Amino acid sequence: MIRTTDTAKVAVIGAGPGGLAAAMLLAAEGYEVDLYEQQAEVGGRSGELKLGDYRFDRGATFLMMPHLLEELFTLAGRSVHDYVSLTPLDPLYSLHFGDTVFTPSTNQDQTAEEIERLFPGNGNGYRRFMAEEADKLERVIPLLQRPFQSLGDYVKRDVFHALPKLNATDTVYNRLSRYFDDERLRFSFTFQAKYLGMSPWECPGTFTILSYMEHRYGLYHPTGGINRVLQAMAEVIQEHGGRVHTASGVKRIIVKDGQAAGLLLENGEKVDADYIVIGADFGSAMTQLFEPGLLKKYTPAKIARKRYSCSTAMLYLGVDGEVDLSHHSVHFADDYRRNVREITELGVLSEDASIYIHNPSVIDKTLAPPGKSSLYVLMPVPNLSADINWEQERAEVEDWMMERLQQIPQLAGIAGRVEESLFFSPLDWQNQQNVYNGATFNLAHNLGQMMHLRPHNTFEEVRGIWLVGGGTHPGSGLPTIFESAKISARLLREHDQAVRGRFTVQAGAPGAGAGVPL
Incomplete structure (x- = not known):
């Protein structure tokens, strides 16, 4: 039941990058947000690890496309630079093939010269790759910034604009073979498929954009590690009045008449909520957070049959x-x-x-x-x-x-x-x-698990639930996880506004204000 006058209550499960980003956006928009995290620290698999006097990022170790992070904080009324110091990396990394060490950077002239020195005859292929991938990314980005919740989402203008460049039926390795004849150089631009937990010989050719994004936009190190960015998100949530509950695992999502109604915590406490955002690992959430037999599309057997990284x-x-x-x-x-x-x-x-x-x-x-x-x-x-x-x-x-x-x-x-x-x-x-x-990188990104065929941002089996993180559209990796949070927060807000609009239209009618079951 959705209240008509009070601020809607949103419970977010999991303080990984997706859950934190969604909670930050919703708290900034005035929702009453409570974020529940099983671990003692925020960050999920990208949180901080301490060993004595040493500190580590547990998972992700760099930021890509920092302008997306800047946009995320701007939407929450903040500047990420007030919380975190970002250092660009030059070179991006060193790639070691025996005694041969390749050190590319975002300086395309410098990288082309380095390629010619180490892999003669391949400099022009690099320049062609960078030019063609720039056009491809421009076409793909809109598909990563909106939901794919029905087949009708495929017949929109941005899909037709992107389709000729998607290379979805090709593979990352085959695409890079068009640009480079040295196997070591091909590996230098295909190993990024591992960010999706996949083989470049299987990963859809769409994802050559990963190496392009690195070479075009660079890689950044936040002082203190990636976990510091996630801690900053928790700080922003609290600044906007939200609450972050660590060491507070969720045992079950309470469902009444097909509608999410709240949470049962592992300590036995029950929490009421109008809406729920699941930022927990997808496979674990589907197999642990719902009463056995409740889900039909995501039964344990069907979850087990999906492909994982x-x-x-x-x-x-x-x-x-x-x-x-x-x-x-x-x-x-x-x-x-x-x-x-x-x-x-x-x-x-x-x-x-x-x-x-x-x-x-x-x-x-x-x-x-x-x-x-x-x-x-x-x-x-x-x-x-x-x-x-x-x-x-x-x-x-x-x-x-x-x-x-x-x-x-x-x-x-x-x-x-x-x-x-x-x-x-x-x-x-x-x-x-x-x-x-x-599966550290969540669901695989094969054709059968992309866009409409990936779990949708608006959960299909129980009303009042949205998904964020690597297990939903648009996919794994920090930039896309942040985009999933933006998509799902927007969908939740639009849904909430539509519900409250119906209350307004019905004002004065018999039973008005009693609440509308969704």
């Missing part, structure tokens, strides 16, 4: 001394294609694996004691649908990752410098962070 094995290290690596570095397997296939198709651990190293202490001295470094190591691995016993394998994988690090010249002997260490497996992602299947 790969997972990640993580190693967080507090290291004595400085580390002579760039802020971001990717160290490719000798046989990268085989490594990706083992992760995404065969479901086995690779003997020759690629790793990503985040070394933020090279520019941010707030994350470790003076003269020391916080080092974050990520290895893509199969999600929990693979037949891997992580309770048995975790120690061996941790040892392998440490040995792999010590093969890097700048990290030789690093094991003897480690003061703090934490290994995090796909099983830990599931059990400690409530990530379904340990």
Whole structure:
């Protein structure tokens, strides 16, 4: 039942990037917002991790397209720069192929020269890629900023404008093969498919825009880490009168006559709400937050049959001394294609694996004691649908990752410098962070799970619920998660205004003001 005079109450589940962004927007618009987070800190899988005197981003490690974040804060009546200091990265990252190290930047002339030096004859392909992807992104962006809730959303002008450039039936790898003839260079522009937890040989060609966005708009490091941006969102929510409840898990969404009516918290408390925003992990939310048998489209069996991203094995290290690596570095397997296939198709651990190293202490001295470094190591691995016993394998994988690090010249002997260490497996992602299947990047972005075929922003099975985060349209990754929050907050507001408009029209009629069930 929606009240006619009081401010509508919105309960948001999950203080990850999507839940925080939606709660911030709705609180700024005057809604009575309560945000419930199971963990002790905000941020979800992108929150802060502390090991002794060392601090880490648990998940995401950089910002892309910061103007989208600026727009988000502006909509909430704030400037992100009043809360967070953003540092552009130059180079973007170092990409290591044995002894060959490629360090691209947003300076296209400089990057083209670097490509010609390392991969002769490919500079023109790079310039062609940048020019063609600019047009493609301009056409795709409108599709990421509005909902796809019915088939009718496909027959709009922006879809027809984008269609010739979408490349949705092609693959990321095939698209990049049109520009570059050196395999290492192709990998340099296709590894971003991992941000979606997918193989570039399977990921729809639409997503070549990921590497373009990096090269065009750059990557940024917030002082204190990505988690600092999410903490700032929590601060803005509270400034607008909203409430952020940490260590307050939600056990169940209360549903009455097909309408969301509130929450049952894990501590037994019941919370009334007019509307609910689900920012929790999609698979976990669908299988845990509703009474068994209530959902028909998203039954546990149907959730299990969906395709999910790969997972990640993580190693967080507090290291004595400085580390002579760039802020971001990717160290490719000798046989990268085989490594990706083992992760995404065969479901086995690779003997020759690629790793990503985040070394933020090279520019941010707030994350470790003076003269020391916080080092974050990520290895893509199969999600929990693979037949891997992580309770048995975790120690061996941790040892392998440490040995792999010590093969890097700048990290030789690093094991003897480690003061703090934490290994995090796909099983830990599931059990400690409530990530379904340990799929760190949420639902996969195959054609059967994009746009209208992805879970809709307005939840279909229970009225009064909206979804945000990587498991709904437009998808995973911080920029698109923020867009999902903007879309869902707008849809909720429009729905609420329409409901209250009906009350106004019916004023004076018999029963007016008694509330309209939705």
